[in-house]
Amino acid sequence: METAEAKNFKKVDIIFECQDCKPIEVLDTNLERKPDDIILDIIDSGLKGRGGAGFPTGLKWKFTKNETAEPKYVICNADEGEPGTFKDREILDRVPEKVFVGMALCGYSIGAKEGIIYLRGEYNFLLKDLNKKLEKFNKQLKDRNLDFSISIKSGSGAYICGEESALFESMEGKRGEPRNKPPYPTTEGYNFKPTVINNVETLVYTTMICNLGPDKFKELGTKDSRGSKVFSVSGDTPIAGIYELELGMSLSTFVEEFGDGDTKSVQVGGASGHCVPRKYFEDTIIGFEGIPTGGSMMIFNSTRSMYNVLHDYLEFFTEESCGQCTPCRVGCQQLLKGIEAVKRGERKPSYLDDLKKLASNMNLSAKCGLGQSVANPFNSIVDNFREEIIY
Amino acid sequence: MSNTDALIKNLVEKHGNSRNNLMPILQGVVREERSLTEEAMLKVAEALDISSAEVYGTASFYTFLDTMPRGKNVIRICKTITCHMKGKDEIIEALEKELNINVGETTSDKKFTLLSANCLGWCHKGPVMLVNDDIYPELTVDKALEIVQEYAHNSK
Ligand SMILES: Cc1cc2nc3c(=O)[nH]c(=O)nc-3n(C[C@H](O)[C@H](O)[C@H](O)COP(=O)(O)O)c2cc1C
Ligand code: SF4
Ligand code: FES
Numbered sequence: 001m002e003t004a005e006a007k008n009f010k011k012v013d014i015i016f017e018c019q020d021c022k023p024i025e026v027l028d029t030n031l032e033r034k035p036d037d038i039i040l041d042i043i044d045s046g047l048k049g050r051g052g053a054g055f056p057t058g059l060k061w062k063f064t065k066n067e068t069a070e071p072k073y074v075i076c077n078a079d080e081g082e083p084g085t086f087k088d089r090e091i092l093d094r095v096p097e098k099v100f101v102g103m104a105l106c107g108y109s110i111g112a113k114e115g116i117i118y119l120r121g122e123y124n125f126l127l128k129d130l131n132k133k134l135e136k137f138n139k140q141l142k143d144r145n146l147d148f149s150i151s152i153k154s155g156s157g158a159y160i161c162g163e164e165s166a167l168f169e170s171m172e173g174k175r176g177e178p179r180n181k182p183p184y185p186t187t188e189g190y191n192f193k194p195t196v197i198n199n200v201e202t203l204v205y206t207t208m209i210c211n212l213g214p215d216k217f218k219e220l221g222t223k224d225s226r227g228s229k230v231f232s233v234s235g236d237t238p239i240a241g242i243y244e245l246e247l248g249m250s251l252s253t254f255v256e257e258f259g260d261g262d263t264k265s266v267q268v269g270g271a272s273g274h275c276v277p278r279k280y281f282e283d284t285i286i287g288f289e290g291i292p293t294g295g296s297m298m299i300f301n302s303t304r305s306m307y308n309v310l311h312d313y314l315e316f317f318t319e320e321s322c323g324q325c326t327p328c329r330v331g332c333q334q335l336l337k338g339i340e341a342v343k344r345g346e347r348k349p350s351y352l353d354d355l356k357k358l359a360s361n362m363n364l365s366a367k368c369g370l371g372q373s374v375a376n377p378f379n380s381i382v383d384n385f386r387e388e389i390i391y
Numbered sequence: 392m393s394n395t396d397a398l399i400k401n402l403v404e405k406h407g408n409s410r411n412n413l414m415p416i417l418q419g420v421v422r423e424e425r426s427l428t429e430e431a432m433l434k435v436a437e438a439l440d441i442s443s444a445e446v447y448g449t450a451s452f453y454t455f456l457d458t459m460p461r462g463k464n465v466i467r468i469c470k471t472i473t474c475h476m477k478g479k480d481e482i483i484e485a486l487e488k489e490l491n492i493n494v495g496e497t498t499s500d501k502k503f504t505l506l507s508a509n510c511l512g513w514c515h516k517g518p519v520m521l522v523n524d525d526i527y528p529e530l531t532v533d534k535a536l537e538i539v540q541e542y543a544h545n546s547k
Binding site for chain 2: 080081082083084085086088089120121122123124125153154155156157158159170171172173174175176177191232233234235236240241242271298304308309312313316319320322
């Protein structure tokens with residue numbers, strides 16, 4: 001097997017760059033092109049979804065275009081509930097037009113007339129400004145005779161509604177309970193019609209790929225992780241905030257830049273991601289060939305108790321589990337109770353191994369990504385910080 | 392017609408009476424009244440011609456669609472890990488003392504409900520709280536108290 005070479009640390013300015021890129025002009029130039037050519041460019045760029053799962057964006061557009069059922073929808077996933085992620089809010093606040101243009105280009109490419117932004121209820125304060133800008137944008141689309149318009153639907157404080165099929169259920173006025181897959185959204189999404197659902201950041205990159213061309217984008221990143229990505233950096237760092245970085249760097253270069261000199265571990269990918277201890281920083285690559293991430297990077301220094309960190313995460317999952325399937329509903333509770341019992345000395349330390357098996361079982365048997373991913377933080381924290389969980 | 396009836400009638404007119412519009416209608420009621428009463432849910436069910444169990448099923452799923460009575464101002468303090476590390480406990484303690492209630496409770500004058508919430512999307516500027524729809528990042532105890540006193544003053 002080829003071992004992946006880590007890229008150097010490099011800051012990039014594509015997402016928030018506003019000087020040269022007039023989003024509406026990107027739309028105008030690209031509306032003169034054939035839909036298939038736009039989709040081919042997105043496929044060629046190698047762009048993968050920035051919401052966490054990393055599905056190739058161009059293929060998603062192509063599959064949806066190939067469906068015959070009507071109407072089709074373009075959904076922008078702005079539910080951003082993963083602990084430690086705050087970049088989508090910033091993007092919608094600072095460069096919303098780039099998101100709108102990505103949606104319109106997607107609609108034009110796949111043959112959809114309606115675009116909807118699903119905005120988490122915690123971001124309601126953005127609504128007024130976004131609606132005003134959308135009104136203007138929808139009018140611009142009308143002036144260009146493009147049969148497409150964008151509206152906003154709000155969430156109401158449920159993390160699980162970021163999962164695409166739960167999001168559709170929520171938009172249909174139901175409980176946000178994930179559906180079985182397949183069928184996938186490209187065939188049966190919102191209202192059980194063909195749907196492209198993309199993360200906020202993914203949509204901005206589609207705009208920028210249509211502006212710069214796929215080659216410019218491909219110059220950045222690695223074979224498996226093309227381009228750059230917006231990272232939300234929080235925790236024990238003197239420079240918490242939002243940074244766009246080239247994909248493929250090692251975690252050690254990341255920590256050199258952002259750590260406080262005493263970094264013990266980094267939780268890559270939010271509560272549902274992996275905890276990497278210091279000894280693995282060097283060998284861990286940030287990207288789809290290493291640890292993929294929706295952008296959440298939480299840094300912990302040596303003063304932090306990893307028991308508290310894991311406890312917080314498990315509390316989060318116990319509260320946010322939709323409760324629909326038993327492995328996740330009961331599993332989350334038992335993992336939480338389990339580490340509390342070990343901490344209090346009511347259970348032997350070896351009980352942690354039983355709990356790890358339970359987490360791995362949840363990974364196999366839970367219905368959706370929430371229950372499936374609890375094993376990521378659980379096993380990586382228990383494996384690397386066992387003493388801190390026990391004593 | 393009661394206030395709630397009129398509000399629901401307006402919301403249904405604005406959004407339409409299809410099932411897909413249940414969330415914006417319930418959100419509209421909560422925006423004005425902070426929570427959903429049994430009466431309100433029955434009315435919405437009637438207006439959309441769906442069973443009231445469906446309305447309750449949807450409402451009870453979402454943290455922000457409260458079916459318990461809430462105060463005029465709902466405070467939600469983030470309790471997730473980075474805000475935890477940045478001192479959300481001190482903020483909660485100070486507000487509990489100021490309002491003389493525990494997390495999850497409403498003041499006797501019905502002005503405030505104090506709740507905790509999961510990650511609000513401002514982890515780089517924690518601790519942070521929402522008051523109704525407005526966000527207050529980078530809190531200190533003094534700042535949090537000042538904000539709450541301001542709301543108390545304005546909702547006389
Ligand atoms: C529990 C859970 C929560 C999720 N939350 C989000 C979210 O807040 N935002 C998001 O874009 N994707 C989220 N996703 C991923 C979506 O299901 C979906 O894969 C994504 O929106 C697709 O867009 P992309 O291909 O552009 O990444 C979540 C997935 C799971 C399982
Ligand atoms: S895994 Fe958890 S969140 Fe997903 S469907 Fe099952 S209970 Fe719901
Ligand atoms: S952890 Fe508090 S806002 Fe994210």
